[in-house]
Amino acid sequence: MIGCLMLLVLVAGVVLTPVLSPHDPFALDFASAVQPPSLTHWFGTDNFGRDIFARVMAGAVYDLRLALVCVFGPMMVGIGVGLVAGYYGGTIDRFLMRITDIVWAFPFYVLVLAIVGVLGPSESNLYIAFFLVNWIGYARIVRGETLVVGRLEYIEAARVLRFSDGRVMGRHILPNTVTPALVYSMSDVVLTVQAVAALSFFGLGVQPPAPEWGLLIVESIDYLREAPWMTIFPGLAIAWVGVAFSLVGEGLAATLKPKG
Amino acid sequence: MSVMVLDAVSRRFPVRRGLLDMIMRRPAPALQAVRNVSLALREGETLGIVGESGCGKSTLARLAVGLQTPDEGSVAFGGKLMTGPDPDGRVQMVFQDPYSSLNPRMTIGAQLDEVVARYRPDVGRRERTAESRRLLDQVGMPPDAALKYPHALSGGQRQRVSIARALCPQPQVLVADEPVSALDASVQAQIINLFQRLSAERGIAIIFISHDMQVIRHLCDRVAVMYLGEVVELQAKAELFERPLHPYTRGLIDAVPDVTRRGRRSRKALSGEIPDPFSTIEGCRFSGRCPMAEAACSRQQTLRVIDGGGAVRCWKATPDPR
Ligand SMILES: Nc1ncnc2c1ncn2[C@@H]1O[C@H](COP(=O)(O)OP(=O)(O)O)[C@@H](O)[C@H]1O
Numbered sequence: 001m002i003g004c005l006m007l008l009v010l011v012a013g014v015v016l017t018p019v020l021s022p023h024d025p026f027a028l029d030f031a032s033a034v035q036p037p038s039l040t041h042w043f044g045t046d047n048f049g050r051d052i053f054a055r056v057m058a059g060a061v062y063d064l065r066l067a068l069v070c071v072f073g074p075m076m077v078g079i080g081v082g083l084v085a086g087y088y089g090g091t092i093d094r095f096l097m098r099i100t101d102i103v104w105a106f107p108f109y110v111l112v113l114a115i116v117g118v119l120g121p122s123e124s125n126l127y128i129a130f131f132l133v134n135w136i137g138y139a140r141i142v143r144g145e146t147l148v149v150g151r152l153e154y155i156e157a158a159r160v161l162r163f164s165d166g167r168v169m170g171r172h173i174l175p176n177t178v179t180p181a182l183v184y185s186m187s188d189v190v191l192t193v194q195a196v197a198a199l200s201f202f203g204l205g206v207q208p209p210a211p212e213w214g215l216l217i218v219e220s221i222d223y224l225r226e227a228p229w230m231t232i233f234p235g236l237a238i239a240w241v242g243v244a245f246s247l248v249g250e251g252l253a254a255t256l257k258p259k260g
Numbered sequence: 261m262s263v264m265v266l267d268a269v270s271r272r273f274p275v276r277r278g279l280l281d282m283i284m285r286r287p288a289p290a291l292q293a294v295r296n297v298s299l300a301l302r303e304g305e306t307l308g309i310v311g312e313s314g315c316g317k318s319t320l321a322r323l324a325v326g327l328q329t330p331d332e333g334s335v336a337f338g339g340k341l342m343t344g345p346d347p348d349g350r351v352q353m354v355f356q357d358p359y360s361s362l363n364p365r366m367t368i369g370a371q372l373d374e375v376v377a378r379y380r381p382d383v384g385r386r387e388r389t390a391e392s393r394r395l396l397d398q399v400g401m402p403p404d405a406a407l408k409y410p411h412a413l414s415g416g417q418r419q420r421v422s423i424a425r426a427l428c429p430q431p432q433v434l435v436a437d438e439p440v441s442a443l444d445a446s447v448q449a450q451i452i453n454l455f456q457r458l459s460a461e462r463g464i465a466i467i468f469i470s471h472d473m474q475v476i477r478h479l480c481d482r483v484a485v486m487y488l489g490e491v492v493e494l495q496a497k498a499e500l501f502e503r504p505l506h507p508y509t510r511g512l513i514d515a516v517p518d519v520t521r522r523g524r525r526s527r528k529a530l531s532g533e534i535p536d537p538f539s540t541i542e543g544c545r546f547s548g549r550c551p552m553a554e555a556a557c558s559r560q561q562t563l564r565v566i567d568g569g570g571a572v573r574c575w576k577a578t579p580d581p582r
């Protein structure tokens with residue numbers, strides 16, 4: 001509940017920025033550089049006089065887009081893989097699980113470095129890296145749940161009734177296995193926001209001058225003493241998203257528990 | 261005529277080997293849940309299968325509906341070998357646990373609607389609901405149950421819904437795996453009556469599994485007694501209860517507290533432990549607990565036919581009254 005409210009506040013902030021604080025996030029204005037938070041510049045300004053509130057809100061678009069796409073895209077893939085592996089078992093299961101083991105064993109940051117090394121750092125290469133890796137967790141969770149649910153009598157009944165495999169998986173197994181995956185996805189969003197920020201911080205992800213949060217923090221580091229607000233507000237934004245999605249995850253876990 | 265024939269079916273479950281077993285190069289042990297069972301289900305009859313927990317009744321039920329495939333032997337339905345659940349749904353199953361036999365995330369109506377959609381393609385989308393309510397009515401459920409989720413129903417009500425779901429494809433064979441074991445005594449009676457009605461009004465052949473001799477006595481035409489994966493006796497109900505041939509059957513019957521024959525009750529309840537199902541006993545598998553056991557019982561026992569059409573797996577048994 002509170003988590004949803006926090007996300008709503010953020011989205012409202014992004015949408016209403018032109019009304020609330022009509023500053024161009026890219027416009028340089030050396031006359032008003034490095035100003036502390038005030039009524040005109042809510043979060044202050046940076047060393048080039050850019051409005052930090054406008055930049056943080058513009059950055060939210062990057063970070064949330066990356067995090068949501070890099071979580072929910074791979075989630076779909078992972079859920080599909082987990083269902084198929086758990087339902088059919090046997091060779092199909094062994095084959096799919098061998099792939100997940102291999103990808104799992106590969107250190108994520110080494111993979112990103114390799115991709116960036118080959119393709120160069122960019123936002124689209126971040127997508128590639130996350131899509132290669134992020135489905136694993138979902139595949140494992142859903143496979144495990146499918147193994148449990150697949151043994152239950154209502155699945156056996158569905159098989160005796162000769163429903164198609166697609167119907168058995170989609171209508172009977174999936175709704176009873178997807179909850180833990182959804183709950184996990186919320187913490188995955190948190191981790192992914194942080195990973196996106198961290199990778200951009202190290203120059204491996206989104207490139208300047210985009211106001212991505214990790215980049216905002218890098219740019220602010222040199223001014224930490226004179227202008228701490230330059231670092232604090234992007235940092236708070238990351239924390240805000242983290243807390244919000246964690247709370248949403250908890251709420252989901254509570255409401256999606258089957259009754260009876 | 262037989263609608264379903266199980267011909268010498270066996271089913272083993274391999275047990276995962278421990279590290280020690282692998283090092284010692286022991287062969288993978290297998291649990292023999294069903295061994296060499298032959299049964300013929302006659303048209304319209306109710307065949308009871310009785311035996312203690314773990315004797316392989318549920319495995320046999322799953323073999324009969326095609327949820328599991330036999331390691332040896334075969335199951336034939338309507339003269340054709342089964343290689344999985346019948347494509348036209350004419351062999352249906354009702355399960356023991358009413359709490360896990362319905363999908364907790366679909367309403368009763370939705371679960372019946374999808375069966376109607378699958379088996380009554382002529383019923384239009386609009387009339388599906390009416391058809392589902394008709395199914396509910398046939399098992400004595402009110403129409404508004406369709407709007408509920410399984411958790412809002414009692415065990416007996418859920419079992420009725422499971423039966424309604426199994427009836428939609430108009431099965432010729434209904435396998436009921438301990439459908440009343442999880443229910444209260446009063447509810448048990450209602451569900452048993454429902455099965456009786458299905459048999460009488462629709463002529464569905466029923467394989468009714470139970471560990472309760474009284475339920476079996478009430479419902480069945482013929483009874484197969486299972487012990488450790490084997491059929492040890494098969495007789496018509498009246499004969500079986502009148503003159504049980506196998507000492508194990510006698511033990512099961514004597515274990516039932518009989519209020520009507522209090523005077524000459526001879527309660528020799530079964531004693532002793534069931535041997536573990538991994539053991540590969542050569543002779544009679546019951547001999548360890550049998551009051552009549554002697555040295556000759558360690559020979560291989562066969563299921564032999566006796567006068568009157570029954571069969572027993574005990575060399576000592578005679579069809580004479582005891
Ligand atoms: N899927 C399975 N995997 C391994 N062992 C099983 C499986 N199903 C049943 N068994 C074993 O087979 C034996 C017979 O089980 P079951 O058919 O359920 O007996 P019953 O229904 O008479 O209680 C038991 O020892 C049980 O542990």
Ligand SMILES: [Mg+2]
Nearest residue numbers: 317318356438
């Ligand atoms: Mg059982």
